[in-house]
Amino acid sequence: MQFENYSYKNNELFCEKVSLNSIASVVGTPFYVYSKKSLVDRFHEFKASFNELDHQIFFAVKSNSNLNVMKLFYSLGAGLDVNSGGELYRALKIGADPKKLLFTGVGKTEDEILLGLRNDIFLFKAESIQEIELMNKLAASENKKARIAIRVNPNVDPRTHPYITTGLYESKFGIDEGAAFEAFQFASKLSNIVVVGIDMHLGSQITKLSVYQDAIKIINRMIQKLRESGIHLTHFDIGGGLGVQYNSDLAPSAKDFADATIPLLKETNCKIFIEPGRYLTADSGALVSKILFTKEHRNKNFLIIDAAVNDLLRPALYQAYHHILPMIQVNRDLVKYDVVGPVCETGDFLALDRPLQKMNREEHIAIMTSGAYGFVMSSNYNSRRRVPEIIVDDDKFYLAKERESYDDLVKNEKIIEELFK
Numbered sequence: 061m062q063f064e065n066y067s068y069k070n071n072e073l074f075c076e077k078v079s080l081n082s083i084a085s086v087v088g089t090p091f092y093v094y095s096k097k098s099l100v101d102r103f104h105e106f107k108a109s110f111n112e113l114d115h116q117i118f119f120a121v122k123s124n125s126n127l128n129v130m131k132l133f134y135s136l137g138a139g140l141d142v143n144s145g146g147e148l149y150r151a152l153k154i155g156a157d158p159k160k161l162l163f164t165g166v167g168k169t170e171d172e173i174l175l176g177l178r179n180d181i182f183l184f185k186a187e188s189i190q191e192i193e194l195m196n197k198l199a200a201s202e203n204k205k206a207r208i209a210i211r212v213n214p215n216v217d218p219r220t221h222p223y224i225t226t227g228l229y230e231s232k233f234g235i236d237e238g239a240a241f242e243a244f245q246f247a248s249k250l251s252n253i254v255v256v257g258i259d260m261h262l263g264s265q266i267t268k269l270s271v272y273q274d275a276i277k278i279i280n281r282m283i284q285k286l287r288e289s290g291i292h293l294t295h296f297d298i299g300g301g302l303g304v305q306y307n308s309d310l311a312p313s314a315k316d317f318a319d320a321t322i323p324l325l326k327e328t329n330c331k332i333f334i335e336p337g338r339y340l341t342a343d344s345g346a347l348v349s350k351i352l353f354t355k356e357h358r359n360k361n362f363l364i365i366d367a368a369v370n371d372l373l374r375p376a377l378y379q380a381y382h383h384i385l386p387m388i389q390v391n392r393d394l395v396k397y398d399v400v401g402p403v404c405e406t407g408d409f410l411a412l413d414r415p416l417q418k419m420n421r422e423e424h425i426a427i428m429t430s431g432a433y434g435f436v437m438s439s440n441y442n443s444r445r446r447v448p449e450i451i452v453d454d455d456k457f458y459l460a461k462e463r464e465s466y467d468d469l470v471k472n473e474k475i476i477e478e479l480f481k
């Protein structure tokens with residue numbers, strides 16, 4: 061079900077037992093809000109779906125890297141899939157055991173690899189021969205062995221938006237299937253590398269389960285071939301990418317996903333790693349914003365709101381649809397609106413031609429399903445301050461990240477007097 065923990069009570073929109081209006085009156089707008097119950101429920105649902113399989117879930121931190129969100133999944137038993145030195149730092153900051161960290165990424169720097177090695181993280185994913193060579197060299201200089209999984213690109217079209225497609229030959233990710241066998245052979249001969257697994261990640265917002273099935277069959281054959289050549293892998297990491305429902309079209313559940321993949325995954329005799337991001341976080345979140353002005357141009361109606369493309373990039377970047385709910389539900393005529401922000405770009409929209417109850421200045425809206433790839437993709441463009449993140453737990457809400465100040469915007473800049481002499 062969509063936005064399960066958001067509902068109207070006396071026509072007022074609540075997250076769990078907290079009215080969004082009560083949060084707005086304390087922190088102002090715009091702000092992101094996440095339902096803790098939604099995060100917990102999604103995790104348990106996902107975990108239960110894969111119960112019969114020997115598996116480990118690694119939360120894909122990049123979908124929502126608020127420390128509290130990370131710590132919540134970690135405390136529920138998830139490992140963490142990090143994508144950069146910054147995400148690794150966050151994982152260490154919440155006290156995660158390095159043995160529960162995977163380091164993903166197509167372009168890790170020397171510093172990032174060293175940070176992982178020095179903290180003895182469980183696993184690096186290797187995405188090219190050059191990277192394997194570099195890891196071997198750096199591990200030797202640290203007197204360590206780097207545990208790696210090789211990311212294989214099975215060339216399966218996930219039939220999602222091209223910007224979030226990763227498992228095709230023309231995309232930059234992984235080592236293509238044809239070259240992967242040699243990469244495994246090569247890596248397994250290096251003295252400071254231990255090859256323990258095989259990895260894939262096909263893309264994001266995938267709603268066709270046959271895409272996973274096709275790819276798993278390809279990887280299964282590779283695992284078999286490697287085994288015959290004397291390389292015994294302990295795990296198969298199937299990545300993340302399971303889609304969620306944004307619009308009215310249905311997305312498969314974790315249970316559907318598990319039912320479609322478990323029989324194939326059992327054939328491998330490997331422990332299965334899964335890296336959900338969006339599936340765990342998207343539905344928990346909403347971006348709440350105030351209407352600054354309304355205006356009409358001939359036959360177009362605009363809602364000019366205080367949130368913008370810098371706060372939620374998905375509509376502009378992927379033509380993504382986010383459902384919009386009025387904070388106070390009123391029985392008024394429907395009007396088709398373009399919902400736009402104050403940023404000086406025509407691409408600054410949150411929704412186009414969207415039928416909503418007629419809205420007025422000073423009223424609020426909630427842009428739903430924005431808990432994944434929402435705040436984490438926000439920027440300071442137009443010198444806008446990044447917005448606060450709120451976590452609701454039953455009848456309480458907590459400020460998990462404050463709104464930036466104007467000082468925050470300039471704190472790493474300095475005026476160089478020599479330039480003005």
Ligand SMILES: *Cc1c(COP(=O)(O)O)cnc(C)c1O
Binds near residue numbers: 120264299302
């Ligand atoms: C982005 C990413 C994920 C998570 O993807 P979702 O679509 O959010 O589930 C998992 N694994 C890897 C390697 C990724 O790059």
